Every structure is written in C-alpha cells, then in structure tokens.
Amino acid sequence: MSKDNYVPQITPYLKNFINRWEEIKEKAETQQDRRKDDADNKRRPSKQYQVGDLVLLASHHRSNASQGKTRKFMPKRDGPYVISKVFSPTTFCVSDRDTKAIVGKFHTHDLTPFVSAPGDTVRPVQPHRPRGRPKTDRNRDTVAKPPTGRVGGLEGEYVAPSDGSARDCTSDGYVARSRRARTVRVPARFSQ
Incomplete structure (x- = not known):
C-alpha cells in the first residue's frame, strides 16, 4: 500500500481488504493450532524401542x-x-x-x-519376506544386458512394425511383403 500508483478511490477498499485478509489468516492459524492441541491430547505416546529389543x-x-x-x-x-x-x-x-x-x-x-518367559525358544511361524522388487547389488561386476528389441527365433512369424509395412521374419532377416489392396464395398444408397 506504500506505492503511489494506486487510484485514490480504490485505495481505501484495498486497505480494508488487506486488513480483513490478515484477520482471516490469523483466525485460520489459531484454529489450526487449537485442533492440533486437541489431537495431541488424545494421542498416546509411541513405544520407545532400543537396539537389541x-x-x-x-x-x-x-x-x-x-x-x-x-x-x-x-x-x-x-x-x-x-x-x-x-x-x-x-x-x-x-x-x-x-x-x-x-x-x-x-x-x-x-x-x-515381545514378552516371553526365560528359556522360551519361539520362532516365526512364517518368516517375513520383503515386499516389492528385489534390490540390486551395486557392488557386483556389471554383466552385459541382453539386447532389447527383436528377439531371435521368430522364424516364419508375421511381424507388423509400427510404420505399417508388413514383413515376414525369416532366417535371412526381414523380407518386405506386398500390401494387399483392400476392396471397399460402397453402400447401395451411395451408388446412385
């Protein structure tokens, strides 16, 4: 509001708006603090574990x-x-x-x-298995990955690449096939 480029008729409205905005922000923050205090009073403290428990x-x-x-x-x-x-x-x-x-x-x-009597030998019923993808060992020597893309052994299979040209996969490589001409039947109402 300290800038001089405001229109004099709008300046009182802007000052009022800024004052209201500050009041709203302050009220929202006090409500958040009160809700947090209420929730923290109901929360029970978590159990503190030590190494070896x-x-x-x-x-x-x-x-x-x-x-x-x-x-x-x-x-x-x-x-x-x-x-x-x-x-x-x-x-x-x-x-x-x-x-x-x-x-x-x-x-x-x-x-x-875990609470047990002295001398108890309790074992897990079903040992815990980690979920998700197994972690990779970054310290082991890197092994060459198999090439991605066309897999060998597709002999005689029909392969349709994304460019639309149909090809036949043989042991010599790719041999282009000719495209068939499509015949389109025109409906009777358009044949006049």
Whole structure:
C-alpha cells in the first residue's frame, strides 16, 4: 500500500481488504493450532524401542485356497525379531534373531514388544519376506544386458512394425511383403 500508483478511490477498499485478509489468516492459524492441541491430547505416546529389543512384526498374510490357508486363522503378528538400528523415534531397522539378516525398516505401529518367559525358544511361524522388487547389488561386476528389441527365433512369424509395412521374419532377416489392396464395398444408397 506504500506505492503511489494506486487510484485514490480504490485505495481505501484495498486497505480494508488487506486488513480483513490478515484477520482471516490469523483466525485460520489459531484454529489450526487449537485442533492440533486437541489431537495431541488424545494421542498416546509411541513405544520407545532400543537396539537389541525383541519385537513382533505385524503380518499381512493372504489366503491361499490351493495351500488350504485362510487369512482369518493366520497370526496377526509374527516373530520375534530384533531391533538392529534406530532411524528415528518412530522408524526402526529390524533383523532376524538367529541369522542377523536385515528384514526391513518398520514404523512403530507395525511393531509390538515381545514378552516371553526365560528359556522360551519361539520362532516365526512364517518368516517375513520383503515386499516389492528385489534390490540390486551395486557392488557386483556389471554383466552385459541382453539386447532389447527383436528377439531371435521368430522364424516364419508375421511381424507388423509400427510404420505399417508388413514383413515376414525369416532366417535371412526381414523380407518386405506386398500390401494387399483392400476392396471397399460402397453402400447401395451411395451408388446412385
């Protein structure tokens, strides 16, 4: 509002608009703060785990009729596993208790403290398998990838490339085929 290029009749309206805008922003921020305080009061604190603690992992099994497994009767948690690293107050690296192999990174809501009697030897019912695509080993020597595109062994197959020319794939390579002339039948109402 300090600029002198405003039209004098509009300047009071703009000042009023800016004052209202500031009031609205301030009111929205106080409401957000109040909602956050209310939500934080209802939230229970997450369990704090240390390196070496035994935990159970939440398991996400699927039913499999061919193996006679029903998800309803599978355990909801499996383990015990060991906390091997703490990434943040809510994220932990979990590893197998016997082999020390890293199982994965998990949030607090996927973990439950494991309580057992001394001398118990409990093993996971169904060991945790990482989901998704397997990670590639970046340290191993790079192996030449197979060439992409046309795969060998398509002998005698009919291949229609994207340019529209039909070709026949033989052992000698590609041999162009002639295009067939299409005959179009004209409807009777247009033949007059």
